[in-house]
Amino acid sequence: MEAKEVSCREITSSVLSRIEEVDGDINAYIRVEKERALKHADGIDARIAKGEKLEDFTGIPIGIKDNICTKGINTTCASKILDNYIPIYDAGVIQKLNSQDYILTGKLNMDEFAMGSSNENSFFGPVSNPWDTSRVPGGSSGGPAASVAAGEAVCSLGSDTGGSIRQPASLCGVVGFKPTYGLVSRYGLVAFASSLDQIGPFTRDMEDCAALLNIICGHDRRDSTSLDVEVPDYKGFLRDDIKGMKIGVPSQLMAAGIDPEVKGAVDSALNLALDMGAEVEEISIPNLEYALNVYYIVAPSEASSNLSRFDGVRYGYRDRSASTLRSMYRKTRTRGFGDEVKRRIMIGTYCLSAGYYDAYYEKALKVRTLLRRDFDRAFSTYDVLISPTSPTTAFRKGEKMDDPLTMYMCDICTIPVNLAGLPAVSIPAGISGENLPIGLHIIGNALREDNVIRMAYTLEKAIGFKDIPDL
Amino acid sequence: MRISREDVKHIAKLAELEFSDREIDKITPQLDRILEHVARISAVNTGDVEPASHVLDVNNVFRQDVPSQTVSREDALKNAPLEEEGGFRVPRID
Numbered sequence: 001m002e003a004k005e006v007s008c009r010e011i012t013s014s015v016l017s018r019i020e021e022v023d024g025d026i027n028a029y030i031r032v033e034k035e036r037a038l039k040h041a042d043g044i045d046a047r048i049a050k051g052e053k054l055e056d057f058t059g060i061p062i063g064i065k066d067n068i069c070t071k072g073i074n075t076t077c078a079s080k081i082l083d084n085y086i087p088i089y090d091a092g093v094i095q096k097l098n099s100q101d102y103i104l105t106g107k108l109n110m111d112e113f114a115m116g117s118s119n120e121n122s123f124f125g126p127v128s129n130p131w132d133t134s135r136v137p138g139g140s141s142g143g144p145a146a147s148v149a150a151g152e153a154v155c156s157l158g159s160d161t162g163g164s165i166r167q168p169a170s171l172c173g174v175v176g177f178k179p180t181y182g183l184v185s186r187y188g189l190v191a192f193a194s195s196l197d198q199i200g201p202f203t204r205d206m207e208d209c210a211a212l213l214n215i216i217c218g219h220d221r222r223d224s225t226s227l228d229v230e231v232p233d234y235k236g237f238l239r240d241d242i243k244g245m246k247i248g249v250p251s252q253l254m255a256a257g258i259d260p261e262v263k264g265a266v267d268s269a270l271n272l273a274l275d276m277g278a279e280v281e282e283i284s285i286p287n288l289e290y291a292l293n294v295y296y297i298v299a300p301s302e303a304s305s306n307l308s309r310f311d312g313v314r315y316g317y318r319d320r321s322a323s324t325l326r327s328m329y330r331k332t333r334t335r336g337f338g339d340e341v342k343r344r345i346m347i348g349t350y351c352l353s354a355g356y357y358d359a360y361y362e363k364a365l366k367v368r369t370l371l372r373r374d375f376d377r378a379f380s381t382y383d384v385l386i387s388p389t390s391p392t393t394a395f396r397k398g399e400k401m402d403d404p405l406t407m408y409m410c411d412i413c414t415i416p417v418n419l420a421g422l423p424a425v426s427i428p429a430g431i432s433g434e435n436l437p438i439g440l441h442i443i444g445n446a447l448r449e450d451n452v453i454r455m456a457y458t459l460e461k462a463i464g465f466k467d468i469p470d471l
Numbered sequence: 472m473r474i475s476r477e478d479v480k481h482i483a484k485l486a487e488l489e490f491s492d493r494e495i496d497k498i499t500p501q502l503d504r505i506l507e508h509v510a511r512i513s514a515v516n517t518g519d520v521e522p523a524s525h526v527l528d529v530n531n532v533f534r535q536d537v538p539s540q541t542v543s544r545e546d547a548l549k550n551a552p553l554e555e556e557g558g559f560r561v562p563r564i565d
Contacts, residue, residue, distance in 0.1 A: 007509040007536050051494050069482065084550075085550055086540065086549065086550060088546040088547075088549055088550075092505060117545075137557065146473055181527065181529075182527060182529065183526075184527075195525070220531070221532075222533075225529060227529065229507060252538035255535070287515070290511065290512050290515060292508075293508060293509045293511045293512045294509075295511075296505060296508070296509045297509050304486060308487075312488070312550075312552060313559050313561055314547075314550065314551060314559055315550030315551070315552075316552070317552075319494075322562055322565035323562055323563065323565045324562050324563050324564070325561050325565060326487075326495075326561065327562075327565070328511055328561065329487045329564050330487050330488065330489050331489070333486075333487050333488055334489045334490075337488075342488055342495060342498075343498065343501065343502070344487070345486050345506075346479070346482055346483065346486060346498065346502055346510075347490065347502060347505055348473065348505070349482050349485050349486040350478075350502070350506065351509075352483050353482065353485060359510075359513065360509065360510075362522055363512055363517065364509075365522030365524075366515075366517035366520045366521070366522050366523075366525045367512050367515050367517060367523065368522075368523040369520050369521055369523040370515065370517065370520060372523060393511050404504075404505060405504055405505060405508060408505075421525075421527060450494070
């Protein structure tokens with residue numbers, strides 16, 4: 001753009017026409033901001049004409065998951081209960097992107113309130129996987145992942161509570177990064193489970209990923225869990241060299257339940273790492289066995305508390321038939337929330353209720369401490385841990401909808417990372433016999449994004465994944 | 472059974488949700504299976520382990536208690552389903 005070889009309007013129009021062409025099939029967008037984006041692009045072209053200096057993301061069309069608040073633009077969380085909600089402020093990450101003068105393409109589809117692993121729990125209908133539209137894109141950030149895979153956005157922002165960035169990135173064949181807990185401000189991210197939620201980027205490759213991390217990371221006093229640490233230049237960690245780096249492979253994440261083709265792709269990547277001078281060892285992280293159990297106490301408990309604010313009083317949907325306050329609360333919530341959200345509110349309410357709190361919630365927090373200690377021990381020896389991102393490639397729509405527990409198992413490899421607050425990325429590692437992407441999961445110690453980026457960048461180059469979905 | 476139909480009704484009340492009898496038939500065994508699954512952690516010996524709070528060592532963050540204008544009344548009411556005289560209007564309190 002700066003060299004005036006292509007105008008911002010041309011880039012923006014091409015992304016918008018791609019959306020018009022394919023989104024009828026994909027349904028990645030809940031809302032497309034076409035007019036606004038084109039007008040904005042013209043403004044940027046005027047800046048370029050004046051010879052103004054551009055930032056990395058000036059004029060770049062980016063899609064935003066619909067649980068991140070955008071001032072004056074509907075933010076629905078893919079829920080009926082927020083269908084008509086228009087935020088009066090921008091999220092912290094949006095303010096940072098605005099300072100780059102990025103172009104918002106629109107708001108992206110997701111599982112309602114980010115609860116799901118298949119993006120089938122959306123009030124606005126399911127998202128399709130661009131590689132095979134009869135299959136799911138993963139979730140909960142199905143829209144952010146599918147839009148980047150299908151060329152409907154250059155990159156996007158999603159959120160990750162138990163794998164909601166990495167699992168869909170894996171199933172859609174793109175890069176998805178979850179930073180260390182507290183590194184990206186949660187100000188303006190509609191809360192699901194506050195001790196686990198983290199915003200992160202979806203991109204085509206690690207270079208764009210590092211560039212986007214540079215923008216979105218950093219302290220924000222409006223989020224009291226935000227880390228007050230200096231943010232390095234993540235692009236500086238894009239080094240094609242892993243000689244001497246130590247990789248641990250948790251045996252628990254390579255065991256039963258992992259599809260043989262997925263395991264094969266991970267093993268090939270590990271062999272590439274060995275060839276390039278890294279050390280690879282199988283290790284045991286004993287409490288991984290309980291991570292899913294801990295998560296399905298902690299996350300619903302926090303959710304049941306966070307979602308108590310949706311009562312029809314101050315914003316969002318209100319059931320108009322009720323004649324008393326309490327029945328208005330009940331009817332609003334009963335008609336406004338979908339099945340999975342209600343299920344999790346019920347589990348959380350149960351786990352926090354009198355008589356069960358100690359046995360469930362407090363016990364889960366203690367096991368969470370033990371898991372964190374396991375990871376500390378592993379990272380005293382290893383620079384990164386590697387596993388599959390998802391046990392399988394993309395599954396068919398409807399396949400797991402009747403059985404919540406089977407659906408929950410999709411996140412077995414990603415959930416432990418949120419419980420321990422660690423950074424991790426999913427990068428494409430290969431293609432299955434059914435022409436579906438396979439993801440590689442690289443985990444680092446807290447605030448050691450440097451190791452994760454270096455390993456991911458080097459393996460990305462060595463794997464040379466170039467396939468794109470045939471849409 | 473970890474959870475009965477009566478428990479489900481009680482929890483629903485606490486959560487301000489309503490379920491029809493048919494929905495209770497469906498959700499009770501689902502919740503039971505999930506609770507059965509998560510209760511596996513009772514087998515872990517946690518002795519005197521501290522419960523995790525923030526995953527990193529971050530303590531309470533405070534700011535100076537200085538009043539300032541944050542959100543205007545007009546903005547705060549922009550998303551109100553029903554407003555009256557600068558406030559949120561709700562049905563009769565029962």
